[in-house]
Amino acid sequence: MNAAPADQIRLLDVQALDLRLTQLAHRRETLPEHAEIRAVEAELAQQRDLLVAARTEESDTAREQAKAEQDVDQVRQRAARDRQRLDSGKITNPKDLESLQSEIASLARRQDDLETIVLDIMERHEAAQARTKELTGAVEEMEAKRVEVAARRDAALQEIDTEADAVRAERAEVVAAVPDVLLKLYDKLREQQGGVGAARLYQRRCEGCRLELNITELNEVRDAAPDAVVRCENCRRILVRTPQSGL
Ligand SMILES: [Zn+2]
Numbered sequence: 001m002n003a004a005p006a007d008q009i010r011l012l013d014v015q016a017l018d019l020r021l022t023q024l025a026h027r028r029e030t031l032p033e034h035a036e037i038r039a040v041e042a043e044l045a046q047q048r049d050l051l052v053a054a055r056t057e058e059s060d061t062a063r064e065q066a067k068a069e070q071d072v073d074q075v076r077q078r079a080a081r082d083r084q085r086l087d088s089g090k091i092t093n094p095k096d097l098e099s100l101q102s103e104i105a106s107l108a109r110r111q112d113d114l115e116t117i118v119l120d121i122m123e124r125h126e127a128a129q130a131r132t133k134e135l136t137g138a139v140e141e142m143e144a145k146r147v148e149v150a151a152r153r154d155a156a157l158q159e160i161d162t163e164a165d166a167v168r169a170e171r172a173e174v175v176a177a178v179p180d181v182l183l184k185l186y187d188k189l190r191e192q193q194g195g196v197g198a199a200r201l202y203q204r205r206c207e208g209c210r211l212e213l214n215i216t217e218l219n220e221v222r223d224a225a226p227d228a229v230v231r232c233e234n235c236r237r238i239l240v241r242t243p244q245s246g247l
Contacts, residue, residue, distance in 0.1 A: 001229040003182040008229065008240045010178050011186055011198040017171040022195050024164045033153035040149055044142040051135040058132050061125035068121055072114045079107040182229065182238075189237055198238040201230075201245040209235035222247045 082104045091097055175183060190197030199208030204218060211234045213221065221241065224230050230239045241247065 001181065001185065002225070002227045003179055003229050005226050005241070007178050007182060008198075008238070009242065010174055011182065011238060012200055012240050013174050014171060014178065014183075014186065015190075015196065015198045017167050017174065018190065019195065020167050021164060021171070024160050024167070028157060028160050031153060031156050033149055033156060036149045037146065037153060040142060040146045044139065044146060047135055047139045047142055051132065051139055054128055054131040054135050057128040058125065061121055061128055065118065065121045065125055068114060068118045072111060072118060075107050075111045075114060079104055079111065082107065185229070186238060193235060193237055196237060198240055199232065199235075201239045201241050201247075203244060204246040206232040206235060206237065206239055208232055208237035208239075211235075218247065221245075 082100055085091060086097070086100055086104070091100060178186075186197040188197070193208065196208050199206050201207070201213070201221065205212045209232060211232075213233070217233050221230050221239065226241075230241065231237065232239045
């Protein structure tokens with residue numbers, strides 16, 4: 001294959017722009033903000049689960065408290081009725097009196113027990129309320145953090161995309177001057193050789209595979225016509241000659 005030396009040099013410019021695009025794509029993928037957002041979202045999901053549990057506990061204990069207070073009320077009302085009967089003087093039978101007094105005493109103990117239960121539930125309810133408040137704050141904080149990191153990520157992506165657009169525009173301009181066949185070969189090699197299709201021959205070394213050419217190879221390159229498209233014997237990339245090639 002033949003191509004004007006100037007077109008071969010242009011291929012090096014295309015290669016430099018392609019490497020820049022590869023770097024930008026890599027930077028896009030590996031922005032630290034991606035990992036940061038994943039961590040914030042994991043934390044957020046955990047805090048939200050805890051918040052749901054705390055809210056459930058809060059409403060459960062509220063219901064329990066209402067029920068326990070109702071129980072206390074019933075016992076209190078029954079004791080009041082019993083005391084009224086006792087105070088009315090209508091019950092004279094000693095056995096009935098004793099039974100009534102015993103029931104009043106038993107109701108008093110029962111009320112004590114129930115009031116202890118109510119206090120315990122109130123404590124749990126207050127703890128759940130405090131926990132809900134704390135977790136609501138934590139979730140809000142995490143949500144704000146996610147918004148902040150996402151904004152940072154989007155700004156970084158925007159910056160990368162703007163630069164990539166500029167590089168692509170420049171590439172389109174350079175490529176327009178490169179013969180199609182040369183460009184096709186370059187693109188094919190670039191795909192096969194990890195993103196590098198054309199390399200400079202610099203001080204007897206192929207800058208694609210970094211190997212120094214041996215004497216035979218150097219002589220062949222030296223003898224090749226200036227418009228011959230030379231390939232590296234080792235990596236098969238297009239080897240572009242420049243004044244610094246050391247020939
Ligand atoms: Zn090479």
